[in-house]
Amino acid sequence: MPIITLPDGTTRSFDTTTSPLQVAEDISAGLASVAIGARINGELCDLNTPIEEDAQVKIVTARKGEKETDPDALLLIRHSCAHVMAEAIQRIRPKTELVYGPALENGFYYDISFENEEPLSSDEFEAIEKEMKAIIEENRPFTRYELDATTGLEKLEKEGNKYKIDNAKRALETGSTSLTWYATGEKDKNWEDLCKGPHVPSTGRIGSYKIMTIASSYWHGDAESDNLTRVYGNAFVYSKQLKAYLKQREEAKLRDHRTVGKNLRLFHVDEQVGQGLVLWTPNGAVVRQELQTFIAEQLQLQGYSQVFTPHIGKLDLYRTSGHYPYYQESQYPPLIDPDQLKRLSDEGCSCSELSNMMAKGDIEGYLLKPMNCPHHIRIYASSPHSYRDLPVRLAEFGTVYRWEQSGEIGGLTRVRGFTQDDAHLFCMEDQIADEIRGCLELVKVIFATLGMDDYKVRVGLRDPDSDKYVGEASNWDKAEAACREAVESLDVPWTEDAGEAAFYGPKIDFIVNDVLGRPWQLGTIQVDYNLPIRFDLTYIGKDGGHHRPVMIHRAPFGSMERFIGVLIEHFAGAFPTWLAPEQVRVLPISEKTNDYAQEVHDLIHALGIRVSMDKNDERVQAKIREAANMKVPWQLIVGPRDAEARQVSVRMRGIRHDLGAVDLDTFITALQTEIQSRGKESILENCFPDVDVPKDA
């Protein structure tokens, strides 16, 4: 006699075992016709799952309007669509073996082994989609059946798909007592897949779908293991939703910093220079310089000292720090002392012998620095410190080099040479929390100025089961507590993650998503008890004795490369005036006003503002279009009327028409104010208080 409680609190009782479908039918025929699944006591289930006891039931429907489709409905549709896609692929490639095909937050994929088949090409998507269409039109039911562990494993052994056997064993190990299959149609007759479900009732309930892309993956995510083909797709209830999704992806591509960077000539990566080595072209260099100046101003206010250090250091330095042995695989190979190299060569030393000698420390060389901390540590160590001097805060826009895997490199977000907004704080233990808070404050100020509020904070703690960490457990406890304490005072969402710590200490990471939704770690703050020991750093305490300082590594924006990459996407290339490579462009209506235009240009230029003048023999319409394409924030249109009145007609980026004519001097003053205040005081407010401008313009 199950009593069913619905989300609105009402209850319905049934005489016998029931199912979500029966519950829906009991409510209304309309509901039953749109139901595709249910949550029973919070768990997502098939529509015909038997309910034998009292339960909370939420019916999942696919029809709630285009704007607010239930995420559960999308999960059901996408997982079901993955099955249909896999069946379609197996029709075309019968010898493939299925591995794993889950729904994602933003689509679905199916991992398939093509070991015994010709590889799949994206040219074949259309053919696969055609097969999928046929399967969906047949509207075959998803039929669930269950076998006990022994019978189920026997069946899988007989079929011989090692991946599915492995999936089954894993399911049984994690507590399942039986195995379930879903046939698309009838058991023993139609295509089927080992799968825990749930699914929509029948293939006809899958809405609009599309195969997106083909990629590769490893079995169990293990690079040593089998290579699998991963086919990504997406599915929605309505075709309009699919169209909107595809359109959004197109727009994201236009916002991609690689596209914008090329169009606006912000940076260039050159084949002949090297993979992952960024060349900052003049426009991008302006953005970077402005940003660095801004950050440096904030650092000065917070009591940092600026330092400069070279790009290389002795190999032994990194043996002391531990970086060389620990990260050897991801560093550029060392530069070996030329005399020593020649001697070894004369002695007939082989490459492997050389490599061994370098690892053991029998040979001296230099390393392109993969980190700035050893250099900063040696600066600290170069003079004695009293407890009265602490904290010592050494800051540098320090360029480091890392041998990232070639397949990982791309754009500005993953590179081999990059400049960190780095600093190292040397302090006493009871200063740690305050220093971390200072770092967080800096991040807040800068993100706020840039209008970036969509970021997350992750506190990375050690994994208690791993032995990769160095240092005393008691120190780790203290450092982890300090991180937590500081982050709690910051008003942003944060999570704790065990196993995300650096090998020498816990850290606080800032994570931002790019335009394609991929998360990137930007900045990081790390507490380090380890390096001060390794380098035997001390300060003189109140008691006159030597004490050990604690170090904080912090690069709140990570690397200038990655940060600006994310920033380009954040602004879609439309930088605020203070950051824009070109801040103002003067557009004379015809050559007749070139003289006045030149005067306007020169006056602005003399103030150190980045201004240009479009002298091309074009109509003003073409000049406006060109300036708009280059995302210049302010266009000054000057014709005879403006020259006569010593005014400029002002066009703001993103607004269809000009805002009106203002006195040249008034505009210039307002422009200077906006730039100097980094946008806090806008030209709009000071020159055009009555103009109504949409916020996102």
Next chain:
RNA sequence: GCCACCGUAGCUCAGUGGUAGAGCGCACCCUUGGUAAGGGUGAGGUCACGGGUUCAACUCCCGUCGGCGGCUCCA
């Protein structure tokens, strides 16, 4: 590093086993035009690089470099 796909003019991209194409951009000329493309003419390519097959390769095959999408990694 692994797997798949891709590499043609400054940019975006067509194209074919038989002497290389468009649009935009660029240069020059005409036009002097008031708010998102005025018109004309012209220059510009060793078809990423190196091998091979072929009478003939931009096209087919192999390798290298680079890009893209994932996987793995990220102090």
